[in-house]
Amino acid sequence: MAILFGSMPRPVGLGLAVMLGASLSLAVATTQATADTAVKAESAATVAAQRVKVYELLTKDGGYFYTASESEKNNAVTKYGWTVTQTPLYYLSPAPFDGGKPLYRLRYSKKTSYIVTGSVTERDKLVSSGNFRYEGVLGYAPGSTEAGGDVKVYRMSNNGRWRLAVEAHKNSILIKEPAWELNGPILFQFRQPN
Numbered sequence: 001m002a003i004l005f006g007s008m009p010r011p012v013g014l015g016l017a018v019m020l021g022a023s024l025s026l027a028v029a030t031t032q033a034t035a036d037t038a039v040k041a042e043s044a045a046t047v048a049a050q051r052v053k054v055y056e057l058l059t060k061d062g063g064y065f066y067t068a069s070e071s072e073k074n075n076a077v078t079k080y081g082w083t084v085t086q087t088p089l090y091y092l093s094p095a096p097f098d099g100g101k102p103l104y105r106l107r108y109s110k111k112t113s114y115i116v117t118g119s120v121t122e123r124d125k126l127v128s129s130g131n132f133r134y135e136g137v138l139g140y141a142p143g144s145t146e147a148g149g150d151v152k153v154y155r156m157s158n159n160g161r162w163r164l165a166v167e168a169h170k171n172s173i174l175i176k177e178p179a180w181e182l183n184g185p186i187l188f189q190f191r192q193p194n
Helices: 012-049 070-080 120-128 167-176
Strands: 002-005 008-011 055-058 064-067 100-108 113-117 132-142 151-157 162-166 181-189
Touching (some): 055 070, 064 070, 100 120
Parallel strands (some): 064 113
Antiparallel strands (some): 055 064, 151 162
16 A cells, blocks of 8 residues: 655555654654753753852042952952942852843043943944953843842943942932932842852
8 A cells, every 4th residue: 555645656654654753853852952951941040050249449540340250359459459349239140141141341441440331232332432442241140130130230420430339329329429420220130149
């Protein structure tokens, strides 16, 4: 007995074997895809669990510097004499994770001052202006509360100086130091180290 596909006769046994083989391949592929997704989700959760503290330092020029590296912070204090501020900042992930967005750090060329942005467009525009040098990714921040962010971070500017602040501190700065201008929210941070 033969079933016709187009104009070529094919034995039923061969058609059944082909169908069973395709079904088995599909089941294996689906199982592998599910396992890969589970590994990626676990990996993303592990990376997000590896959080690092963000530090704000005041430079000798009165600019602000941000780092999530303990050794970079210590070097800035001992080598350059910068001081760690008491600005309440929290935690970022040192590596990409699902729902995380990179925060870019750039150095202002006219004085020792730094700006942090979560926007590739802004980063590229600042670098192409010739007034900023791109220094790399500060860390990876939750892009939303769904991605684990529990503290919204804002950026402010004041005459060639930029700083970051969580909402309560941002409001305090804007009231006590009216020369600061709110640039808007950047992203989020994790409140807890893990």
